[in-house]
Amino acid sequence: MTVSEGPAGNPLLSVRQLTKYFGSFAACSGIDLDIAPGEIHALLGENGAGKSTLVKMLFGILEPSEGAILWNGKPAVIRSPSEARSLGIGMVFQHFSLFEALTVAENIALSLDPKISLAKISDEAAMLSQAYGLPLDPKAHVADLSVGERQRIEIVRALLQNPKLIILDEPTSVLTPQEADRLFETLFKLKAEGRSVLYISHRLEEVRRICDSATVLRHGKVTGTCDPKQETPASLARMMVGADVSDVSRGTGSQLGDVQIEVASLSVPARTPFAVPLRGIDMQVRAGEVLAIAGVAGNGQGELFDVLSGEHTVADNDAIRIRGNAVGKAGINARRLLGAGFVPEERHGHAAVSEMSLSDNLLLARSQPDRRALLSGGALSVIRHGAVRSAARRICEEMDVRKSGDDPAAGSLSGGNLQKFIVGRELDRQPVVLVVNQPTWGVDAGAASRIRQALVDLARAGSAVVVISQDLDEILEIATNIAVISEGRLSRSFAAGDLSLEKIGLMMGGIHDSTHSEAAHAH
Amino acid sequence: MLEAILLTVITAATPLVIAALGELVTERSGVLNLGVEGMMIMGAVVAFVATQTTGSPYIGVVAGITAGAAFSLLFGFLTLTLVANQVATGLALTILGLGLSGQIGESYVGQPGIKLQPINIPILGDIPFLGPLLFRQDLIFYLSIALVIGIHWFLFRSRTGLKMRAIGDNHSSAHALGINVIRTRYLAVMFGGACSGLAGAQLSLVYTPQWVENMAAGRGWIALALVVFASWRPLRVLAGGYLFGAVTIGQLHAQAFGIGIPSQFLSALPYVATIVVLIIISHNRRTTLINTPASLGKPFVPER
């Protein structure tokens, strides 16, 4: 499959002054963008910079408020994804638009001409996946597939329509470094066939490595276009973030104290058909340590967090100890009373209730550990709303939470500000043990660096911190020790200095035997 | 004797099967409409009134279907356009249906109705035993069988059915793919309403050809339970429907024979059976989780 090139020198896709309002808020404003045939074009920007909104307009999911889209030099109105597809635009979503209950072939069929039979689709998908090195079983149910395999479905699905432009939204955020390399090879193949790629990312190294040109967005506006190969990561970051982002200062070796949280040969069967069982987890974290648990999404991180926090208790009481106390069967509040604090991954509907005010959300985590300060009336447990509100105010000041109004609903805050509140809610208690799942997922750079600094400071003040994260840059920035979780198994922990990025990547990919020789062979 | 009993079982099972099939399609698209009882009773009363007015039970059948579909449109508008709570709106539909049907049918209480007559299929109808059971039935029975097969084909063989299952599994992804979630759901809701209306028409034109207030007597709710029992598969709805039909008829015969058990206890049997069946089916969380349409009952507001 090759694609005829458009008129030489003319861009395949141009965007002129594209603007999208949500209410009075401009998610994108006056965007200009040109993508040449056969180039890999990066769209760089932080979370919330307007990348997703722009792409959704290009793919016909959102309707632009103002501006024009030109396809091969001619104005195009893209009213729906199927119109986008018929123009020749394919899309690979960040949060996959796949259907777990359906098979691979059925998933692909959904975006194709209904006249093509399922059998024919299966054949073509098998052929394409062969050609581009994307192995897939068309009859498998999506629910049973790994994240990497799911992404392949999306890519094959887009390729089956023989697109001239493929849009990939943060494709490597869920991949191991090795899987990402394989993806890049596929992208180079596409480029060699004369197809264009719009590659959305906030990972600077990646963009410098594979992209021919880049457009940078910030706060919904274009802040620069460049050839990323001519730039340094620092100069790209400046365009992306504006001011230079402050580095997290790790300070120098603080004294390690006693073991504060300890897990010994903990195995937990999967609770639901879609969950990952935990197998023989061992870990120890001392006061002053930041243990980072790296891993690709969906390898048991959520399950591990649930049993560490006590949201789900385990059969063996001795399998988990906090400050020496066996707590395997103890609930989350009993663990909090021992001095532990917890920050789950999902902000809305887990760490916070979006519809409730910040002060109510404070109470969510603190009603028992701070019973005496926040409740009165003995058995009636009457809430002291005044005390709760002033505690919430204190946290907002401490963590620089930007909000509208005194005590707004959690859902009205931006991701970064809400996360600062949620982390601050735990730090405010000065927990002896803090377990955090994905501390800066979907958070802007300013808030992320503030949260990371707070975690490092907490450990230096003598607490044990466990950070579960998919973000390797973050891990290298803050961890004193690193372990890797893969398919529900946790590796032993390594001192942060002893691990290369490559080796972490191999372990994330499920190569559990971590001798140096094997790591060397694999490359 | 056996033939006569089986005939009554079929008559008792048919409305359950039809209403459950309609609800199955609605739920496969991700919408939970608890208003089956209300749509059914509206179908029953409108079918009866139309039949009495025109003298033709066939017009009655069409009127019943139309009434059910129109009534479900009300539910669709609230839950799909206005994103109202589906559970509460379904209840509202039932409450309004019971009230409105009582009002509409008031002057028809006690009138003798016109029964929908059986259609004898030549040759097949002469097969001993099976012929009278399966091929000398009324239109609605034939429709119920056609619906089972048709819906099975639609859901698992047609592309539109695939789209509907996709919406029920994950409406946001379906929307991102360019499938019109709201329109499909409107159609699914109306199909469910039409089926409930048809089931209601069967009650007032075949099962007991007359109008009695509240004559659906919980069948709409039993149909809802049947959908769960069938784990959202049309062929299993047929099996479950006939099982319930057998329980209903069994207890009626037991009452007639006077076996010494108070009639009220026997009348409670279908309801008890529903609970027991729900326990057995729900007990295995794994199968429930895999089979339940993942977006069932969740509101969907497309971003624009």
Next chain:
Amino acid sequence: MRIELQRRSQSSRLFSFVSPLLALVLTLFFGGIMFWMLGKQPLDALYSFFVEPLLEVWSLHELAVKAAPLILIGVGLSICYRSNNWNIGAEGQFTIGAITGSILPVLYPEWHSPMILPLMLVMGMVGGALYAGIPALLKTRFNTNEILTSLMLVYIAQLYLDWLVRGPWRDPQGYNFPQTKSFVPEAVLPEILESGRAHLAIAFALVAAVALWFMMRFMLKGFEVTVLGQSERAGRFAGFSARRMVWFSMMLSGALAGLAGISEVSGSIGHVQPTISPGYGFTAIIVAFLGRLNPLGIIASGFVLALTYLGGEAAQLSIGISDKVSRVFQGLLLFFVLSCDTLIHYRIRIVTQKLRGGAAHHA
């Protein structure tokens, strides 16, 4: 033309108050149309339906008699619905409460003691709570849908009551009427004023509503109800148990429905008979929603719905409309309440033309 919704960043305080009123107005409007279609003068009919019952002392008493069970059941249901437990079988819990509460006066008709009434009330509450415990048990133990089980139990309870009053509980001197002996005076819930029939049940209802309002507004328990209703996962994070909440909310609402049941039998009827409720358990669902699941709001909505019952009876007498109209009014009201609630969380735009930007009306 199409209707688009835009989520408000904060739910509208204004519309939380306006929406139930708007729903009432719309119901009256469409009710008027319905009367007109029935060939009645709409305004006259509405007047005799909704105003006349309020003009006489005795009918104000009737209003309190009918509002009491609606409020009692409605506040209980509001706790269930807020915690995302869909008990729709209050009618059955009402029935069982009436039965268990009546055990003493029916089986020991000779027992005259001031203790009998408190015992009856407690037994009624226990009966209702235990009956609501069945769907709670099935939900927590077998993951069974409580909507369907609680509803099936309504039919079973009604058949059981029917059997009781036609069988073992029938008054042998009752000329074969299917009803029990009349309760002794000590077993009858006393009236609160000289002037009419209103009895203690309305006091129970007001106390229950205020107590639950206090719980929801000020107590950690109320917070727990709200959190678990919004997000079970966040509730677990807070250390709350969704499982225990199923039991708490179901048994609380069952107990209140049971109290309503025994109060109705003891205070309004005076014996047990096959039909003891004009569908209070179902109407209370409307009461709960019209009151926006707020116990104080439910006091007001309980009286509104009680008025639809009275209005139905009044309209039947004065203008010859069937009392089935009441049910239609109740159904319409719930529909409008649910539609108007959309305004609290969403801005509604009616897009008249497919223009980019502009051409949209905000509401």
